Amino acid sequence: MTDHRAVPAPRDPHAFIAGLPKAELHVHHVGSASPRIVAELAARHPDSKVPTDPEALADYFTFTDFAHFIDVYLSVVDLVRTPEDVRLLTYEVARDLARQQVRYAELTVTPFSSTRRGIDERGFMDAIEDARKAAEAEFGTVLRWCFDIPGEAGLESAEETTRLATDDRLRPEGLVSFGLGGPEIGVPRPQFKPYFDRAVAAGLRSVPHAGETTGPETVWDALNELGAERIGHGTSAARDPKLLAHLAEHRIPLEVCPTSNIATRAVRTLDEHPIREFVRAGVLVTVNSDDPPMFGTDLNNEYAVAARLLDLDEQGLADLAKNAVQASFLDEPDKAKLAAEIDAYTAAWPAS
Numbered sequence: 001m002t003d004h005r006a007v008p009a010p011r012d013p014h015a016f017i018a019g020l021p022k023a024e025l026h027v028h029h030v031g032s033a034s035p036r037i038v039a040e041l042a043a044r045h046p047d048s049k050v051p052t053d054p055e056a057l058a059d060y061f062t063f064t065d066f067a068h069f070i071d072v073y074l075s076v077v078d079l080v081r082t083p084e085d086v087r088l089l090t091y092e093v094a095r096d097l098a099r100q101q102v103r104y105a106e107l108t109v110t111p112f113s114s115t116r117r118g119i120d121e122r123g124f125m126d127a128i129e130d131a132r133k134a135a136e137a138e139f140g141t142v143l144r145w146c147f148d149i150p151g152e153a154g155l156e157s158a159e160e161t162t163r164l165a166t167d168d169r170l171r172p173e174g175l176v177s178f179g180l181g182g183p184e185i186g187v188p189r190p191q192f193k194p195y196f197d198r199a200v201a202a203g204l205r206s207v208p209h210a211g212e213t214t215g216p217e218t219v220w221d222a223l224n225e226l227g228a229e230r231i232g233h234g235t236s237a238a239r240d241p242k243l244l245a246h247l248a249e250h251r252i253p254l255e256v257c258p259t260s261n262i263a264t265r266a267v268r269t270l271d272e273h274p275i276r277e278f279v280r281a282g283v284l285v286t287v288n289s290d291d292p293p294m295f296g297t298d299l300n301n302e303y304a305v306a307a308r309l310l311d312l313d314e315q316g317l318a319d320l321a322k323n324a325v326q327a328s329f330l331d332e333p334d335k336a337k338l339a340a341e342i343d344a345y346t347a348a349w350p351a352s
Ligand SMILES: Nc1ncnc2c1ncn2[C@@H]1O[C@H](CCC(=O)c2cccc(C(=O)O)c2)[C@@H](O)[C@H]1O
Pocket: 028, 031, 070, 073, 074, 077, 108, 109, 110, 112, 113, 114, 116, 148, 149, 150, 151, 152, 153, 180, 181, 182, 183, 209, 212, 260, 264, 290, 291
């Protein structure tokens, strides 16, 4: 008779992941607008072209390529028109993070896209800060901001983003880092060096997107010209062994967003995703969700994807969550506290 106990059942990591305390380091503010939030904003602004029916919205969020993704992304940006819209979006995004046991998130915010659409800059800053404080008090999720330059919008957007991030009268308390997003093709990174220099001089950490849709040379530029301390995506680094060795040696973490890379067609299939190569090369890998509702994912699902691709058990998933804590811009005592919470959860698993 076969002893079925000898064949371990494939583990379902979902329950463990759902309760695992986590940190999210790469997630966009507008890109986190769930169907529920989109419907609420669209009800306020009925002239919008963004569909509100969840099925139609899922179709709308199917992208032919990265440029198409950005077009659709900007149509959702157009839904956010007043400081009260900004507050609603931010607060509701925090609620969705808290439901996934995300204790700490660095949310990438693009203030230029809002101020150029006519939202008052003071009103914008007050709205995100008000939502941040309410979310921490009510949901226990700590939010911090990364202000990013939408590179394709040109140096005017870089100047404006830098001003908003460094002017002491405007700069929000929760701001910790400075980024660069949008398309990379035709938008060379070195031109943003003076803006990153100013942001870093003002105490912000450098976290540009690089190597999402272009080759490893863009990641080198992000490191050498922009002083990157973490890399958003960095997917194409897998094609350059010297770069992988450099990232590993200098402990520059990658913010890997597997489902995003498939949805924007930056990578063909999950099985071809280079996350395994990154781990094999000793790079500090964090897993993140990028624009979760637009890509039909959430952070928990990204951890499940990583568990499959990296063959992780519960301890491996806990280590992945601790990578994000280590790579975060929390201070050391808060890092230690969150890492201890992850350890305690893992030690108590399976919870009785
Ligand atoms: N996977 C991603 N990879 C890269 N970026 C991503 C990703 N997901 C979301 N973003 C966001 O998309 C924005 C792009 C905005 C942009 O290009 C643009 C161009 C011209 C005008 C305007 C405008 O506002 O008028 C905006 C970025 O700032 C970034 O925060």
